[in-house]
Amino acid sequence: xxxxxxxxxxxxxxxxxxxxxxxxxxxxxxxxxxxxxxxxxxxxxxxxxxxxxxxxxxxxxxxxxxxxxxxxxxxxxxxxxxxxxxxxxxxxxxxxxxxxxxxxxxxxxxxxxxxxxxxxxxxxxxxxxxxxxxxxxxxxxxxxxxxxxxxxxxxxxxxxxxxxxxxxxxxxxxxxxxxxxxxxxxxxxxxxxxxxxxxxxxxxxxxxxxxxxxxxxxxxxxxxxxxxxxxxxxxxxxxxxxxxxxxxxxxxxxxxxxxxxxxxxxxxxxxxxxx
Amino acid sequence: xxxxxxxxxxxxxxxxxxxxxxxxxxxxxxxxxxxxxxxxxxxxxxxxxxxxxxxxxxxxxxxxxxxxxxxxxxxxxxxxxxxxxxxxxxxxxxxxxxxxxxxxxxxxxxxxxxxxxxxxxxxxxxxxxxxxxxxxxxxxxxxxxxxxxxxxxxxxxxxxxxxxxxxxxxxxxxxxxxxxxxxxxxxxxxxxxxxxxxxxxxxxxxxxxxxxxxxxxxxxxxxxxxxxxxxxxxxxxxxxxxxxxxxxxxxxxxxxxxxxxxxxxxxxxxxxxxx
Numbered sequence: 387x388x389x390x391x392x393x394x395x396x397x398x399x400x401x402x403x404x405x406x407x408x409x410x411x412x413x414x415x416x417x418x419x420x421x422x423x424x425x426x427x428x429x430x431x432x433x434x435x436x437x438x439x440x441x442x443x444x445x446x447x448x449x450x451x452x453x454x455x456x457x458x459x460x461x462x463x464x465x466x467x468x469x470x471x472x473x474x475x476x477x478x479x480x481x482x483x484x485x486x487x488x489x490x491x492x493x494x495x496x497x498x499x500x501x502x503x504x505x506x507x508x509x510x511x512x513x514x515x516x517x518x519x520x521x522x523x524x525x526x527x528x529x530x531x532x533x534x535x536x537x538x539x540x541x542x543x544x545x546x547x548x549x550x551x552x553x554x555x556x557x558x559x560x561x562x563x564x565x566x567x568x569x570x571x572x573x574x575x576x577x578x579x580x581x582x583x584x585x586x587x588x589x590x591x592x593x594x595x596x597x598x599x600x601x602x603x604x605x606x607x608x609x610x611x612x613x614x615x616x617x618x619x620x621x622x623x624x625x626x627x628x629x630x631x632x633x634x635x636x637x638x639x640x641x642x643x644x645x646x647x648x649x650x651x652x653x654x655x656x657x658x659x660x661x
Numbered sequence: 662x663x664x665x666x667x668x669x670x671x672x673x674x675x676x677x678x679x680x681x682x683x684x685x686x687x688x689x690x691x692x693x694x695x696x697x698x699x700x701x702x703x704x705x706x707x708x709x710x711x712x713x714x715x716x717x718x719x720x721x722x723x724x725x726x727x728x729x730x731x732x733x734x735x736x737x738x739x740x741x742x743x744x745x746x747x748x749x750x751x752x753x754x755x756x757x758x759x760x761x762x763x764x765x766x767x768x769x770x771x772x773x774x775x776x777x778x779x780x781x782x783x784x785x786x787x788x789x790x791x792x793x794x795x796x797x798x799x800x801x802x803x804x805x806x807x808x809x810x811x812x813x814x815x816x817x818x819x820x821x822x823x824x825x826x827x828x829x830x831x832x833x834x835x836x837x838x839x840x841x842x843x844x845x846x847x848x849x850x851x852x853x854x855x856x857x858x859x860x861x862x863x864x865x866x867x868x869x870x871x872x873x874x875x876x877x878x879x880x881x882x883x884x885x886x887x888x889x890x891x892x893x894x895x896x897x898x899x900x901x902x903x904x905x906x907x908x909x910x911x912x913x914x915x916x917x918x919x920x921x922x923x924x925x926x927x928x929x930x931x932x933x934x935x936x
Contacts, residue, residue: 392677396701397679397700398678398679398699398700398701399676399677399678399679399699399700399701399702400676400677400678401674401675401676401677402667402674402675402676402677403673403674403675404672404673404674424673424674425672425673425674426671426673426674427674443854446928579718579882603880604928605878605880605886605887605888605928606887607854607886607887607888611880611882611887612880612881612882612886612887612888613880613882613887638929639928639929639930640928640929640930641928641929642926642928642929642932644926645926645928645929647923647926648922648923648926651917651919651920651922651923653721653879653880653914653915653916653917653920654913654914654915654916654917654920655914655915657917
């Protein structure tokens, strides 16, 4: 028997991956969690039927959600990751020696538990001494922690299910208040081929709150359309104004100082979403 | 009944698209040709089971195979497109007023015939007065036409079937000889996630023949991994040295002068393929 996992990324289009075996399947308190072993992309975390991360291509997302903002802030000591229970963003944050403490607020403890078990190359740094893991609601956490963070990363699932509030204007306002006076944040904001209206809405909301708002992209094969966007809101520092000659060498497979600049250059149809 | 077309982009991974209806299916002298109407991407040309182009995302490939090389050459008068029977590259070439003549050499006349019929927004310029369409072997054409072209574009299918010779070193040597003394060429060279060895081989072959060799990327949702590469070989002009402030405004949806620079900035794992 051949087993294939198919994600319908839209009603009419999808990806399909050959599966060696199912490693775990569970209805958690928040979502359907599946861990499968695929032939092409290694172990794969699937939430509510959507690919969250895979061993083969996870480095793109995790490097690109962290390094552009962390290298924009001159001294990111106190960092928050909302979501990101697989631990990949944490692994990348810890490559920055200035970071004294990084808090992970993941609503679903089962994501952490099964990522540690089946995605050790991604989740392996969750027990680092600089990391505080909270199984809690990210929305509530930011509202309880004002003027706390230098950098916040929103590493959420899609805007359906438990992550829906993380795409609302009130959440970005809360982030603004949870950041210190020179802080900045980044959120994953889906793809421009199938979700252009979402990108436009988030960009508009963030621009109404933050003085500096930027959109950037990267390529992730297992995510819809292969092109992923991130939206930055910043109180003071402009990610495009960074002197990339000052960025130190770190161990990455996607991000480079030149990518730090180039990722903000948008194809025309994407640039139009920010106008 | 629901009809879905699935392309296995590798043995273990693929895309799947909902199909309204099959418009045409034929075994030509060279390949299996299918034209289908999909819900997500509009009409889609499929050769030997592989997506060649779709109405919705074709603009990326066709803009990015033409404008970077054409805006690198200061006066591209005489242009050759090898393959490209759908006519999309021709449409973009004709946006350059300096081009006096563009020759299309497509081995399979059926691709031209059914593109004109079912992809009119792509093939609509094939009857332009500046275009000469030859149904012929591209490999032979370049060997018969020495010192002829300012710019050559290799808009081929994958390196299996009729296009296999277009990925061999002898073909690039032939292109070198078919170009004028300051000419340059570009070839589509597949994706870095599943075909990294092919990219390395082509880059090495081209670098042994041309003094300037460059790799660049773009995002195409219906192509494997969503990230596509192109390889340029140039005798004189460096595509990265173009003063982009001199690039005139043209009607595009993906390419912009800033993209002209940014597309050459490679993620680290892709850059390593060129070392």
